[in-house]
Every structure is written in structure tokens, then in C-alpha cells.
Amino acid sequence: MENLENKDLKEGQLTKEIENKTAQLPSKVYLCAAVTVMIASAALKCMGHKHTALFVGQWVSPFLLFGIYNKIVKVEGHD
Known part of the structure; x- marks a missing residue:
């Protein structure tokens, strides 16, 4: 199997700036x-707003993924 790593690929300037800004936030925020x-x-569900509760509840995963990404950027850094 061939090696798919390419050491010549670099992140763009915008990506570096975003990573620098988000790395300043503590992971606890996410x-x-x-x-x-x-x-x-849960509060929306108890108040009877079923569909809104489901919509808002779907935001949990992205926040946790942002936290994981933030932690990786802090530990591994970027290019």
C-alpha cells in the first residue's frame, strides 16, 4: 500500500488565523x-416545545466537536 502522506501540504493563512484565535479559548468553554x-x-421539552427542543438538542455534538478540535490544535498545533 502506498504512503498517502504529503509533507508539502500547508494550511492556508485564514485557517492559521482561525486556529490561533480559537486556541486562545479554554476547552471548558465548549x-x-x-x-x-x-x-x-430539556427545558424546552418540558415546556412542550418538542420540535424546538430537538433542534436545540442537535447543537450539542457540534459544540463537543469544536472542543475536540480546539484541544487538538492546542496539543498538536498547526503547520
């Missing part, structure tokens, strides 16, 4: 945002 959204979704 975790707290995810928990807050879970609580908001």
Missing part, C-alpha cells in the same frame, strides 16, 4: 456550551 444547550433542550 464543554459548558454543550451542557447549557442540553439543559436548554
Whole structure:
């Protein structure tokens, strides 16, 4: 199997700037945002807003993924 790594690929300037800005945020921010959204979704469900609760509840995964991405950028850095 051939080696698919390409050491010549570099991130764009915009990507580097975004990573530099987001790396300044603590990872706890994304975790707290995810928990807050879970609580908001549960509250909406209890208030009878079923569809809105489902919509808001779907935001949890992206917040957690942003947190993971943030942690990887902090640990591994970028190009």
C-alpha cells in the first residue's frame, strides 16, 4: 500500500488565523456550551416545545466537536 502522506501540504493563512484565535479559548468553554444547550433542550421539552427542543438538542455534538478540535490544535498545533 502506498504512503498517502504529503509533507508539502500547508494550511492556508485564514485557517492559521482561525486556529490561533480559537486556541486562545479554554476547552471548558465548549464543554459548558454543550451542557447549557442540553439543559436548554430539556427545558424546552418540558415546556412542550418538542420540535424546538430537538433542534436545540442537535447543537450539542457540534459544540463537543469544536472542543475536540480546539484541544487538538492546542496539543498538536498547526503547520
